[in-house]
Amino acid sequence: xxxxxxxxxxxxxxxxxxxxxxxxxxxxxxxxxxxxxxxxxxxxxxxxxxxxxxxxxxxxxxxxxxxxxxxxxxxxxxxxxxxxxxxxxxxxxxxxxxxxxxxxxxxxxxxxxxxxxxxxxxxxxxxxxxxxxxxxxxxxxxxxxxxxxxxxxxxxxxxxxxxxxxxxxxxxxxxxxxxxxxxxxxxxxxxxxxxxxxxxxxxxxxxxxxxxxxxxxxxxxxxxxxxxxxxxxxxxxxxxxxxxxxxxxxxxxxxxxxxxxxxxxxxxxxxxxxxxxxxxxxxxxxxxxxxxxxxxxxxxxxxxxxxxxxxxxxxxxxxxxxxxxxxxxxxxxxxxxxxxxxxxxxxxxxxxxxxxxxxxxxxxxxxxxxxxxxxxxxxxxxxxxxxxxxxxxxxxxxxxxxxxxxxxxxxxxxxxxxxxxxxxxxxxxxxxxxxxxxxxxxxxxxxx
Numbered sequence: 001x002x003x004x005x006x007x008x009x010x011x012x013x014x015x016x017x018x019x020x021x022x023x024x025x026x027x028x029x030x031x032x033x034x035x036x037x038x039x040x041x042x043x044x045x046x047x048x049x050x051x052x053x054x055x056x057x058x059x060x061x062x063x064x065x066x067x068x069x070x071x072x073x074x075x076x077x078x079x080x081x082x083x084x085x086x087x088x089x090x091x092x093x094x095x096x097x098x099x100x101x102x103x104x105x106x107x108x109x110x111x112x113x114x115x116x117x118x119x120x121x122x123x124x125x126x127x128x129x130x131x132x133x134x135x136x137x138x139x140x141x142x143x144x145x146x147x148x149x150x151x152x153x154x155x156x157x158x159x160x161x162x163x164x165x166x167x168x169x170x171x172x173x174x175x176x177x178x179x180x181x182x183x184x185x186x187x188x189x190x191x192x193x194x195x196x197x198x199x200x201x202x203x204x205x206x207x208x209x210x211x212x213x214x215x216x217x218x219x220x221x222x223x224x225x226x227x228x229x230x231x232x233x234x235x236x237x238x239x240x241x242x243x244x245x246x247x248x249x250x251x252x253x254x255x256x257x258x259x260x261x262x263x264x265x266x267x268x269x270x271x272x273x274x275x276x277x278x279x280x281x282x283x284x285x286x287x288x289x290x291x292x293x294x295x296x297x298x299x300x301x302x303x304x305x306x307x308x309x310x311x312x313x314x315x316x317x318x319x320x321x322x323x324x325x326x327x328x329x330x331x332x333x334x335x336x337x338x339x340x341x342x343x344x345x346x347x348x349x350x351x352x353x354x355x356x357x358x359x360x361x362x363x364x365x366x367x368x369x370x371x372x373x374x375x376x377x378x379x380x381x382x383x384x385x386x387x388x389x390x391x392x393x394x395x396x397x398x399x400x401x402x403x404x405x406x407x408x409x410x411x412x413x414x415x416x417x418x419x420x421x422x423x424x425x426x427x428x429x430x431x432x433x434x435x436x437x438x439x440x441x442x443x444x445x446x447x448x
Contacts, residue, residue: 032237033244036162036252039235040448043158044151046236053150060140067136071123079116084109110310114317117306124301127293135286142279149272154234155448156439161231163435166249167428168224174424175220178417179213181400185413186210188404202410209414249431258379258434261441266368268361270446277353277360284353288346294339297331364444371444375437378430385423385430392423 034042044050087107094102123129186206192198232241268274304324309317332339399416402408442448 030238030240031242031244032235033246035246036159038246039158039162039231040155043154043235047154047234048236050147050150050154051236053147057140057143057147060143064133064136064140067133071126071129071133073120073122075118075120077116077118080114082113084111084113087111111312112310112314112317114309115306117304117322119302119304121300121302123298125297125299127296128290131286131290131293135283135290138279138282138286142276142283145272145276145279149276152272152443152446152448156443157234158231159439159448160436161227161234162245162247163252163432163439164227165224165231165245166247166252167432168220168227170249171424171428172217172220172224174421174428175213175217178421179210179217182206182210182213182417185400185403189410192404192406197406198410205410205414209417252435253431256435256438258375258438261438261445261447262372262375264445264447266365266445268364271364271444272446274357274360274364277357281350281353281357284346284350288343288350291339291343291346294342295332297329299330300328302326302328368441368444371437371441375434375441378434378437382427382430382434385427389420389423389427392420396420 032042087109089105089107091103092106094100094104097104186203186209189198189202189206193200193203228243229239231243232239235241235243237243302324303326305321306323307319307321309319311317396416396419399408399412403410403413
């Protein structure tokens with residue numbers, strides 16, 4: 001009995017150890033270390049929107065072949081076997097059988113009828129077919145452009161989420177340093193209170209400052225986790241996946257060449273949205289071409305061969321071959337104005353598409369000027385806030401030093417700390433605006 005219990009214990013322990021090892025292995029496998037470039041590449045392979053767009057692009061290739069194959073030779077085969085359980089009876093005049101004035105019932109046919117054959121057809125000329133092939137090819141091109149736009153939007157979303165995480169972590173670092181400094185000041189204030197050099201209200205003020213900073217820290221932690229979840233969604237990974245960013249905010253800032261983006265020229269053809277609107281215009285042109293082609297004749301050729309078997313016994317059928325070679329021409333003559341109306345509608349749609357292209361062109365050029373202005377302004381604000389933060393930091397350090405020497409009040413320390421944090425927030429906000437403005441202009445210029 002003891003041996004059985006001991007064996008059961010060891011078996012359970014081994015199973016638990018194996019399960020724990022597997023769990024650790026699974027947990028370790030969900031840790032991802034990503035640079036910005038790695039994150040973008042991973043998203044392009046796993047983001048669900050990109051995957052769906054790739055499926056559409058793959059399906060469009062088969063749609064092109066479907067359109068082409070409609071004009072290629074078509075071959076069909078058929079076979080049949082009939083058992084005439086009751087042969088059809090017909091009344092014939094009795095004069096045929098020497099019985100004038102009477103009707104004689106006669107059965108025609110054989111008990112079994114069988115046939116088999118094949119038919120081949122080839123479309124020799126059909127103008128709508130030719131236009132349809134062009135249309136399917138253009139549709140495939142537009143599907144590819146839609147995939148490109150989806151990938152571009154995914155890249156943009158990944159970049160912004162990556163930036164948001166780095167900026168949130170920088171904000172957390174600033175808050176941690178500020179809380180540490182406030183706690184040190186709080187300890188000094190308590191010591192000053194014990195020595196009679198400070199009042200209880202000073203301690204209360206410092207404790208309130210620390211409490212507010214800790215609440216802000218908790219809120220920032222939730223924001224940081226939200227940003228990580230956004231990145232996980234864009235990457236197409238599970239919420240349990242741990243993500244480690246290998247690039248720092250300093251390296252991102254160092255690699256951000258604003259001047260190069262501002263000096264780059266804008267070519268409408270580099271913008272994927274403009275190419276899509278051009279594709280819509282070409283699609284309208286083909287639609288008009290299709291309607292005009294509908295008045296042309298259709299010419300096709302065909303050949304068929306078959307054999308028919310008849311007899312009263314299934315194994316003794318008499319077979320007779322039959323073959324046909326033909327040419328068929330179909331010419332539309334009169335449709336009561338239907339084709340004319342469709343052609344006019346297609347012409348209107350084409351003019352509408354051309355107008356849409358011109359409108360898109362003007363909108364993109366105006367957007368380019370606005371985004372360049374935004375980027376220049378964001379760079380100036382960033383440089384201003386970067387200089388301002390150093391000034392606020394020195395002022396806060398000076399006021400804090402005076403407070404420890406009894407030459408400044410706790411209210412002055414609180415105000416200086418609030419100014420310093422505001423300067424930090426302004427700097428973070430200006431940095432985020434700078435990065436967002438650069439990404440927006442890069443996207444318009446087709447740089448990613």
